[in-house]
Amino acid sequence: MGQQPGRVQSLYALLLGSLLLLCVVALRTWKLEPRGISSPSPPSPHLKQQVPARATLSAIVALPDERPRQSVELTPHASADLSHEQPQSDSPASEPAPMLAEAICPEPVNVDLLAAIVVPPVRAAVRPAVTAAATEPALPEAPLELAPELPGVDQVRLASRDRLWSPAPTGAQSNSVVGGRRLPAPAQPPQSVWPRAEVLRQQLAALHDTPAADWANEVERALDRLEQCSQLSSAEVRRVLSRLGELAAGPPLPPDAYSLENRSWVSLAARARYGLERRVELWRQAERAVDGEPSLRVHSLSSNVSQELRDLEQWLPRHGRGADWRRYLLLDQLEWIAGDGQASADTRQRIAERILARMTSARLTEEQQQFVSEPILARLNEKLRQWAYLPPDYLEFLSSVEAWEMHDISAGQALVEQWQHLAWSPFEEASTLAQVFDLHYRNANIRVAISGDLLNRFLPPVQTVEEDVEDEILGTPVAGRSRTVTRLFVQLIPDRMRWRLGLEAHGQVQSQTWAERGSVTLFTHGATRYRARKLLTIDRHGIFTHHTETEAENNSELANVTTRLDGLPLLGSLLRSLARRTHAERLPEANAEVEQKVSLRVAERLDAAVARRVYEWEKQYRERLVAPLQKLDLPLSTIDMQTTSQRLIARYRLAGDDQLAAYTPRPLAPSDSLLSIQIHESAVNNVLERLRLAGRQASLRELYQQITAAFGKQVDPPENVPDDIVVWFAENDPIRVRFDQNRVDLTLRVAEMHSGRDRWYDFEIHTWFTPHVVGHRILLVRDGVIELRGTMSFADRLPLRAIFTAILARERAIPILDPRITEDPRLADTRVSQLVAVDGWLGLAISPLPKTARPPEPVRVSLSDQTR
Numbered sequence: 001m002g003q004q005p006g007r008v009q010s011l012y013a014l015l016l017g018s019l020l021l022l023c024v025v026a027l028r029t030w031k032l033e034p035r036g037i038s039s040p041s042p043p044s045p046h047l048k049q050q051v052p053a054r055a056t057l058s059a060i061v062a063l064p065d066e067r068p069r070q071s072v073e074l075t076p077h078a079s080a081d082l083s084h085e086q087p088q089s090d091s092p093a094s095e096p097a098p099m100l101a102e103a104i105c106p107e108p109v110n111v112d113l114l115a116a117i118v119v120p121p122v123r124a125a126v127r128p129a130v131t132a133a134a135t136e137p138a139l140p141e142a143p144l145e146l147a148p149e150l151p152g153v154d155q156v157r158l159a160s161r162d163r164l165w166s167p168a169p170t171g172a173q174s175n176s177v178v179g180g181r182r183l184p185a186p187a188q189p190p191q192s193v194w195p196r197a198e199v200l201r202q203q204l205a206a207l208h209d210t211p212a213a214d215w216a217n218e219v220e221r222a223l224d225r226l227e228q229c230s231q232l233s234s235a236e237v238r239r240v241l242s243r244l245g246e247l248a249a250g251p252p253l254p255p256d257a258y259s260l261e262n263r264s265w266v267s268l269a270a271r272a273r274y275g276l277e278r279r280v281e282l283w284r285q286a287e288r289a290v291d292g293e294p295s296l297r298v299h300s301l302s303s304n305v306s307q308e309l310r311d312l313e314q315w316l317p318r319h320g321r322g323a324d325w326r327r328y329l330l331l332d333q334l335e336w337i338a339g340d341g342q343a344s345a346d347t348r349q350r351i352a353e354r355i356l357a358r359m360t361s362a363r364l365t366e367e368q369q370q371f372v373s374e375p376i377l378a379r380l381n382e383k384l385r386q387w388a389y390l391p392p393d394y395l396e397f398l399s400s401v402e403a404w405e406m407h408d409i410s411a412g413q414a415l416v417e418q419w420q421h422l423a424w425s426p427f428e429e430a431s432t433l434a435q436v437f438d439l440h441y442r443n444a445n446i447r448v449a450i451s452g453d454l455l456n457r458f459l460p461p462v463q464t465v466e467e468d469v470e471d472e473i474l475g476t477p478v479a480g481r482s483r484t485v486t487r488l489f490v491q492l493i494p495d496r497m498r499w500r501l502g503l504e505a506h507g508q509v510q511s512q513t514w515a516e517r518g519s520v521t522l523f524t525h526g527a528t529r530y531r532a533r534k535l536l537t538i539d540r541h542g543i544f545t546h547h548t549e550t551e552a553e554n555n556s557e558l559a560n561v562t563t564r565l566d567g568l569p570l571l572g573s574l575l576r577s578l579a580r581r582t583h584a585e586r587l588p589e590a591n592a593e594v595e596q597k598v599s600l601r602v603a604e605r606l607d608a609a610v611a612r613r614v615y616e617w618e619k620q621y622r623e624r625l626v627a628p629l630q631k632l633d634l635p636l637s638t639i640d641m642q643t644t645s646q647r648l649i650a651r652y653r654l655a656g657d658d659q660l661a662a663y664t665p666r667p668l669a670p671s672d673s674l675l676s677i678q679i680h681e682s683a684v685n686n687v688l689e690r691l692r693l694a695g696r697q698a699s700l701r702e703l704y705q706q707i708t709a710a711f712g713k714q715v716d717p718p719e720n721v722p723d724d725i726v727v728w729f730a731e732n733d734p735i736r737v738r739f740d741q742n743r744v745d746l747t748l749r750v751a752e753m754h755s756g757r758d759r760w761y762d763f764e765i766h767t768w769f770t771p772h773v774v775g776h777r778i779l780l781v782r783d784g785v786i787e788l789r790g791t792m793s794f795a796d797r798l799p800l801r802a803i804f805t806a807i808l809a810r811e812r813a814i815p816i817l818d819p820r821i822t823e824d825p826r827l828a829d830t831r832v833s834q835l836v837a838v839d840g841w842l843g844l845a846i847s848p849l850p851k852t853a854r855p856p857e858p859v860r861v862s863l864s865d866q867t868r
Helices: 004-032 076-081 097-104 159-166 198-205 213-227 236-248 263-294 306-318 322-328 329-341 345-359 367-374 377-387 394-407 411-423 430-440 452-458 571-632 681-690 700-709 795-807
Strands: 156-158 176-178 180-185 297-299 445-453 461-473 477-493 499-517 520-539 542-545 549-563 636-643 647-654 666-668 675-682 697-699 725-729 735-740 743-755 760-774 777-782 787-789 830-838 841-848 859-862
Touching: 097 681, 097 760, 156 176, 156 329, 180 760, 198 213, 213 236, 213 263, 236 681, 263 430, 263 859, 306 329, 306 377, 322 329, 322 461, 345 377, 367 445, 394 411, 411 430, 430 681, 430 700, 445 452, 452 647, 452 681, 452 743, 461 499, 499 571, 520 571, 520 636, 542 571, 549 571, 571 636, 647 681, 666 675, 666 830, 666 841, 675 681, 681 735, 697 700, 700 725, 743 795, 760 795, 760 830, 787 795
Parallel strands: 735 830
Antiparallel strands: 156 297, 176 180, 445 647, 445 675, 461 477, 477 499, 499 520, 520 542, 520 549, 636 647, 666 859, 675 841, 697 725, 725 743, 735 743, 743 760, 760 777, 760 787, 830 841
C-alpha cells in the first residue's frame, strides 16, 4: 500500500509524456502537410479567393516575398502553391497544360469554326486536369444563332449560351466504341446549373417546428425542383419560378401573430420570406436575360465615337460651364483613345466605365441629371455602353450572389465587377438584371427615424423678452414697455418624398404704453397674440426655407387720459371725453397697424433665427460628415426621405460605386421610439475599406493618427502600447466587422508585424464586442478573449496577445452614440428601448420611460423599406 502513490505518479508521468509526444507529432503534421486534398471535392468558382475553414493562416496570405504583394495568377507554378485548396487531380504533375486549358475554357462545347476561334473570358476557377482519355465534348441541344447585326459594330464574341447546358461528360462517362460503332453512354441525370440557396434553406429549416412549417416545406420542395433543372432558361424553370413567386407572399399568419409568444417565429418567417422574395426577383430577371440573349454577342471594340465628339466640341461651348463638363466627362482622354487605333479593348472598356459611372452618378443634382440626359450625351452614352460591354456569365453571377449571402468576403469584389458589366450592357434585359441586383443588394445601409416629440424637446424653451417701446401708431409717437413670451414647436407635415416640417411660433405681447398728441396723453394696456409659421423642406439637395406666414390679433384698452386742462373742471372733462371718443373711433385702425407691425417684427426675427440655425446645421454637416467622406471618396446617397405625422424617416446608402450595401431586413424599432437608428455592417466595412489599409505598412502611432484624422479628430494610441510597433496589413480585407447574435465581431488580418526584434507573420486577430447600456450611455465593450489564428509557437503568442489586449482594452469602451446626446438633460426621462445586433444590422432606439413595467420585446424585422 505504501508504494501505490508512486505507481500512480509514474502512470501520470507516462500519460503526460505520451500526450506531449502526440501534440508534437500533430503540430508537425498540421504545419507540414497541406489540408483539403485527401478527397476530391467540387471546385468553387471563387477558389482563388476562398480559404478552407481549417486552412493554416499562412495559406490565407500565401503570397510572393516581393512587396507590394500581388494576387496569385492561374499559372502551372501558382497552381502548385494552391494545392491545398484545389481538388486532387488524376493527371500527372508534369503535364500542367491540360489543367491550364481547362481553367481558360472550363465547360467546352462543340461549336462552329467562327465560335471556336473566339475565346470566352477567363474564369477564375481551377478545375481538375483533363486526362488524355477524355472524349470530345457533348453537342448543345440546339444550334447557336447569330444575333441581329447592330450598326457600327464589327466584331463578334461568343456569349454565355454555353452556360445553359450541363457540363460535358468526363472520361468515365464517355461513350464507348465496340466493333467500330460508338455506343451511347448510360443515361445520366441532368446536372443542375442553379446555385444552391444554402442560407435560405437554413432559414426555412428554422421554421420546421413553427406554424409556418407547411409553407417552409413547400418552398423547399420548389427549390428542389429548381435545382434539378439543367438549364437557366426553360419552361420548367419558368413554372418553378412562378410558383416560388406565389410562395414569396409568405406564410399565412394567425390573428395573434404579433403577440409576444408568436413574434419570434414571425420574425424568422419574415426573414425567410424576404430571402425568397429577393432571390425570386433576381432569378426571374436572370432567366429572362438568358432566354432573350442571342447565342453570339457583338462586342463593339471599334465603335466610332468621333462624330459624337465633334458634335460635343460645337455644343459644349454654348454652356457656361462647358469646360467643367469637359473635365468631368474625361473628354480629352476619350478623344485620345478614339483617335488612337492601337488602344486595347481593356483600355476602352475602362475609360467607358469611368465616364458612364460619372454620367449616372447618384450625386448629380436634378439640373446636372437633365444636362447628361441631353440627346447628344445620350448618343454618347449608348456608344460607350457598347465599349463597356462584356459577355455576362449568368451562372457565375448567381453563384457569386449565393456566396455573398453566406458571408464569403472573397466573392464581393467579383460580384461588384459582374454587376457593373451587367449595368453597362446595351441589352435591356441584362441592364434590368443589374437594376434588380442594385435594388436588393445595394440597398440602404443606414436608417434614421426622428419623432416630432424629440424635435420639440430640443427646441429652445419658452422665451421671454422685455424691451422698451418706441414706435409710431397712426402718426402719433408711442413709448412704453413691452413683455413678449414666445413658444416654439415643430409640426410634421406628411410627405412621401422629403422631410417637410413647419416651425411654428406662438406668443403674446403685453404692453403698457402712452401716446401724447397736443395737450392730450393716452395711457393704454395692450395684449397682442400672434402666430408665425415657417415651412422647411429637406431633401437630398439641401435645406430650403419658405416665406414666413404670420397672423396677429391685438386687443388694447384705454387705461387713462390726461390733459393739460385738467385743472379746469369743465374744459378738462370735455377734452377728456372728446379724446376717448376719438380713440374709440380710431381704435380698429390702430389695432390693424399694431397687428401689421407685430407680424412684420415676428417674421423678421423668426427668419433671422432660422437662417442662423440652418447655417450652423449646414456647417456642422459639412465639417463632420461631408468633408470626412469626401476624403475617403465615399458617397452618402439618399435612398429615401419621407415625413409621417409622427416621424422624419431617412434611408441612406454609404457605399461607393464599387461596393455593396445592405440586403437583409432591418430590425423593427419600438413603436414609441423617439429616436431609432439602424446601421448595417456594410456601412462600417465600406468606411474601413476606404481607409486603404490593405497592404499598407505603418507604425501603430501613424495608423492611429491617419485613421482618426480622416474623421476630423486626433487620438494617440494607448500609453501601455510600445511605440516601435510596425504593422503590415494583409492585401485582402485587413479589417472586417460582422453584426450578428447580439455582438459585433472584429477580425484583423496582418501580413507582418514587428516590435523591436520580435517579428510575427501571417496571422489574424479575432475578438468581439457586446452592446451595453451604462446609465444613458450606449457602448460597445469587448467581451471575450483575443483569439490569435496563425502558425506560431506558444511563446510567440504571449507577447502578441498582450499587445492586442492593450490596444483593445476592455476599459476603453466605444460609444455608439455621442454622449452629448444620450446624456442631455432633455432626455432624462427616456430609456434605451432597443439595442440589438442581428443579421448584419445594429439597431438602437430611445423611448420615453414607460408608466408601468413591461417585458422586453423580441426582435422584429421590417420589410417595408426593402425596395426603392
